[in-house]
Amino acid sequence: MEETLMDIDLKDKEEYIVNMGPQHPSTHGVLRFETCLQGEKVKYIIPHCGYIHRGIEKMCEKLTYPQLLHLTDRMDYLSAHINNEAVSLCVENAMGIEVSDRVKYIRTIFAELTRIASHQLWWSAFGMDLGALTTFFYGLRDREKILDIFEETTGTRLIQSFITPGGLMADVHPNFQRRIKEFITYFRKKLPEYDQLLTGNIIFRERTKGIGVMSKELAIDYGVTGPSGRGSGFHCDIRKIAPYSAYPFVKFNEIIFPEGDTYARYLVRMKEMWESLNVLEQLVDNIPQGQIMLELKAIKAPKGEYYQRVETARGELGVYIVSDGGPSPARMKFRTPNFSNLFIINKIASGHKIADLVAISGSLDLVIPDIDR
Template sequence: MEEKVKNITTDEQQEYVINMGPQHPSTHGVLRLVVSLKGEIVKNVQPHIGYIHRGIEKMCESITYPQIIHLTDRMDYLSAHINNEAVCLSVEKALEVDIPDRVKVIRTIMSELTRIQSHQLWWASFGMDLGGLTCFFYGLRDREKILDIFEETCGSRMIVSYNCPGGLMYDIHPNFQKRVKDFIKYFRKILPEYDQLLTGNVIFHERSKGIGKLSLKDAISYGITGPSGRASGFSCDVRKHEPYSAYDRIIFKEILFTEGDTYHRYVARIEEMWESMNIIEQLIDNIPDGPFAVKMKPIIKLPEGEYYQRVETARGELGVYIISDGNKNPYRVKFRSPNFVNLSVLNQIASGFKIADLVAIGGSLDLVIPDIDR
């Protein structure tokens, strides 16, 4: 044993390795971080993932396109509707189907609602990561209201599966517009409360400003998208650059900051909630009449070729890369999931900070583990 100790270099002796996860309150799921510490300072973070790897990409190869949609719900379960949309858009583009305007508008409204509820849950859990437990209940309280709207229209609260190739599963509920408008009215009043509880707090500022800085160069090189990337100044909003559904007919601004620290990742998401409400307000009164879906063939076969479709989920750019050989099953499906990419930067930006900061940084990246593992 003496020998062993002597062989270890001084640097290695300093490291105190702890396992964060797979069961840990702040990893938000089964993520395992092997953290090397020197005192309280994080030297190295190695994510160990795969605890809930279900092989969705492999499963997709043996099922049909409409079935894939239900698998995408299970990736980023907080952006379920947007994930559905990615596959649907991909299939519709490949088959060159014209989608009715009504579908486009409803999809956009639903996407933005999904984004708001996802950010609400993120805000709730981020507050909890920083030790403000009350945030959790505030966030969840308001999220329930959106989930109620989903339940009424889609029949399901989280894993909605509302899209299908060619349109929507069903038409919207007659109450939909009223309830969405009510919600927007309510949430416009309640969102400043979030700022009062957390954003304005001195301790919160101390905990988040200048923590986990991600430069623009790194953000692009690591491919960090979504609010996390935009907080660093990486203009990566797919809704803006490559508008899909009804995003080309509305006015909204892309939230961009340059600082790229935890605080601005936080503010970017809060601002996005405001922006999402703006988008919904522009559309909710102008849902055009028409069919809610186009009639598609019972068995959808994509023409041979490769299709890449990007959408903006609540966490960043989701890419669906489908290689089709003309059969009813895809030959290969690849999901470029935003969380998987965002996780890869954790070591880069968390090294040198304290454990408490690691938790804050992890929270500000807003990781959803099933989307990492797929």
Template sequence: MSEEIIKDVIVGEQEDYIINMGPQHPSTHGVLRLEVCLKGETVKYLIPHVGYIHRGIEKMCEANTYQQIIHLTDRMDYLSAHMNNEAVCMVVENAMQVKVPERVKYIRTILNELNRLASHQLWWCAFGMDLGALTSFFYGLRDREMILDIFEESFGSRLLHSFNTPGGLMHDVHPNFQNRIKEFIKYFRKKLPEYDQLLTGNVIFQNRAIGIGLMSKETAIGYGVTGPSGRGSGFSCDVRKIAPYGAYDKVQFNEILATEGDVFARYKVRMAEMWESMNILEQLVDNIPEGDFTAKMKPIIKLPAGEYFQRVETARGELAVYVVSDGNKSPYRMKFRTPNFSNLFVMNEISAGCKIADLIAISGSLDLVIPDIDR
């Protein structure tokens, strides 16, 4: 490096007030590092640095069998573990042309929605905490524990269950499963309006959220922002509607769209999705057909050589799995298109000119899960 460049860099540093948010910072919910350039308290630009939790999951998949891959996908976006599992399972099932029993599809869809609810509850807690409303953190997690109880009863673990296998489920759900879901919905329908009273209507919260972090529909499409964050900008991107999988073609539900594109719109979309998830659950929970919990699969799964693709809607957006198989028991190449990666990189675009506090609100409203970005 020549001396002049060094001088430039130093001079530049003196003019710009650069702070590092992360890797250890309470607002990033993980080990994301944002290099933020400030002028006073106003953000000039920011550079996200990823890789602090890059675990090489895609590379590991190339050495594992398809059953083993499931437990790795759990740990990508741990808050939508079921959806991640299902994506891989569906790739394998479609490639092998296995017909999955209806019961499995229903149960998977119920689990998806439960997981989405749990994930959105956690997002609500974390978002409230980011904005300084510490009590919201406790109310959200209090209600989330009820879902985790349902999970634990059926699958034996709270967060990461590895419950799906290619062709079906590990074992059948617990006999109490349906009753507990109904109980939970009854309980949560009472509690969710409290969330609104505590946070949504609050004048401080609205001032913090409305008109902040504006993302136009073009920006959302351009960056590939999907999930509730994209739908908050009016980008209709719900895979459950566009390409229904599981039992989603058998239920009535609305795709939640908001057109404002600010933090509050993304907040509203998620809150409405919680109501919608409960509607879907109510439609499904009584109609689980009897049948097997898994299709007949060979113990060693070998995908026919070729390329396979499947996308699902996780709690944060569109997860796509792309598999290249050469006919062996492990894939030749496996690629995950994870929603958070795209959702992160729109931050620079939508946060220019806002304050530090807004930056926290924006990153909270995008609902980032960092291990999903780095994989």
């Protein structure tokens, strides 16, 4: 049976148990924090997940590889392209095929655009969690430009299902490169505005500096990856450790801050947006010619077990396929970044005020459907 705080004998009658969620606006989804409070202080937290469990791993077993891709979009919906890419790379590795350089470049461009769009939305929502509503409108205004680039090529804005095993669903739109270049110049001007609005703000700094400190050891113990892990000085960028797609061809820095507090996690994401713009600039003019979709008779992984990991906007996504040689997997397992990132919250938020809990959970950048799958 699941242990809840209700079962724990409360010796101190000053303690209260408060549910934050599942419909709390700053949990960004249906997640419940069972919070034990002593006055305004958080004593400990038990996160409860499963409110948006859809059984995606089990559903994948009934579908062929191209079909199951559209389910992976719906895990971490803010990194839809990268989730598609992870499954595609895993299936391609299993089949022993390699896509053309053109496909690799376009996939990486889409992945970096996704990363920027995801960080923009996170920045908007993080400001809003801390009481600065303006950031929400500014972030979404700039995110719209990326969504337009997606929509023009893929036809949809949030969940694209564009990257498939063997290549891409279609070639990019003729306006693709021009729009990205326009976006790079536009967003380079807007990013300093973000810093003036929020990063420098005294209220924001007071609320984030020294709050929710996560040591490097703790991050490694709990498997906290992505910007949250790098904010604690944990070298965990899969793009650097095990480069895939077009990442071996580009130069970029892995952003690491050793402080480990909420402000450091914030700065990692802000700096990552600059790095992603650099990566885009290196790729967008050099897209080589090549085949968009390999001509495959059937997409079947040979019998065996395969694993592929990629870096999404939130951390390390691992795709594990057990195949019996058929057109669909015998078992599919996703190692999602948010699941690992969530459970650190009891360690780092205990002892802080309840308002800081909102700042800490915001800085972990949780996407709830990715936790529950």
